[in-house]
Amino acid sequence: EDKVVQSPLSLVVHEGDTVTLNCSYEVTNFRSLLWYKQEKKAPTFLFMLTSSGIEKKSGRLSSILDKKELFSILNITATQTGDSAVYLCAVSTDSWGKLQFGAGTQVVVTP
Amino acid sequence: GAVVSQHPSWVICKSGTSVKIECRSLDFQATTMFWYRQFPKQSLMLMATSNEGSKATYEQGVEKDKFLINHASLTLSTLTVTSAHPEDSSFYICSAGKAANNYGYTFGSGTRLTVV
Numbered sequence: 001e002d003k004v005v006q007s008p009l010s011l012v013v014h015e016g017d018t019v020t021l022n023c024s025y026e027v028t029n030f031r032s033l034l035w036y037k038q039e040k041k042a043p044t045f046l047f048m049l050t051s052s053g054i055e056k057k058s059g060r061l062s063s064i065l066d067k068k069e070l071f072s073i074l075n076i077t078a079t080q081t082g083d084s085a086v087y088l089c090a091v092s093t094d095s096w097g098k099l100q101f102g103a104g105t106q107v108v109v110t111p
Numbered sequence: 112g113a114v115v116s117q118h119p120s121w122v123i124c125k126s127g128t129s130v131k132i133e134c135r136s137l138d139f140q141a142t143t144m145f146w147y148r149q150f151p152k153q154s155l156m157l158m159a160t161s162n163e164g165s166k167a168t169y170e171q172g173v174e175k176d177k178f179l180i181n182h183a184s185l186t187l188s189t190l191t192v193t194s195a196h197p198e199d200s201s202f203y204i205c206s207a208g209k210a211a212n213n214y215g216y217t218f219g220s221g222t223r224l225t226v227v
Contacts, residue, residue: 034216042117042204042218043155088154097206097216098145101154 002027006089006102014110017079021105023089024071031095033065033072036088038104043088046074079109114138115207117219124195124226132190132222134161134205140185141207145216146178149202161188161205195226 003026013019025033032050036043047056049065049072056063060079065072076083086106090099114137124130134144142163147155159180160168167180177199179191188207192199204221 036218042221045217090155092216097143098157098160099155099206099216100157101147103154 002091002093002100004089004091004100004102006087006105008105009103010106010108012108012110013079015079015081017109019076019079019083019107021074021076021087021089021107022071023073023102025089025091026070027091027093027100029093030067031092034090034092034099035063035072035074036090038086038088039084046087076107079107081109081111083107084109113207113217115205115217115219117205117222119222120220121223122225124224126196126226127194129191129193130195130224132192132203132205132224134188134190134207134219136186136207139207141188142185144182144188144205144207146180146188146190147204147206149204149221155204158190158203161190163188192224195224197226200224200226 005024007022032048034048035046047063052067060077063074086104088104089102116135116137118133122130144161146158148158149155157170158173161180161182163182163185169175177193182188202221202223205219206216
């Protein structure tokens with residue numbers, strides 16, 4: 001059975017702190033790993049990772065994939081209150097977009 | 112590119128009635144779309160894979176007669192919750208995308224269903 005496990009489940013940080021979120025996976029047919037940010041409504045896309053060791057960066061967010069150890073991390077530096085959200089990790093196992101999601105990590109950034 | 116539109120955003124219905132939710136790919140053709148359900152404070156759970164021109168593929172534990180999926184064209188998939196009950200109240204989200212899209216798979220804005 002395919003599994004995607006995120007940790008921690010939740011955390012509270014102060015503005016300006018750095019946050020590291022973890023996602024490990026065990027799937028039979030890995031194609032890519034995706035990170036999403038979910039606030040009130042539907043998830044918004046952050047990163048899609050397919051190759052090991054290549055960091056993807058967007059502003060204060062960055063992510064990297066380790067296909068040997070089967071995990072990914074998402075980093076948020078200099079956190080702001082607007083970063084408060086649930087961060088979802090998902091693994092794609094086919095070419096059409098079927099995703100298996102982890103439980104998510106709730107991040108709360110306090111002023 | 113890769114815009115997915117979902118309607119309605121929210122709906123309240125009485126027990127026993129049916130509700131239809133639409134998912135449209137606006138700027139690309141999607142032979143496959145996906146329907147997810149999300150209960151409060153839980154993650155997204157895949158319900159079914161919607162295939163254009165053929166029957167949907169349902170995940171284990173999802174009742175196909177209750178959640179009817181129709182994918183009649185390359186840009187539209189519909190999910191009908193039949194004979195809705197309060198326990199069907201949830202957030203329903205569709206997604207679609209292109210396999211080689213560097214922007215990943217796009218989600219619709221979701222539909223909040225409340226059955227009273």
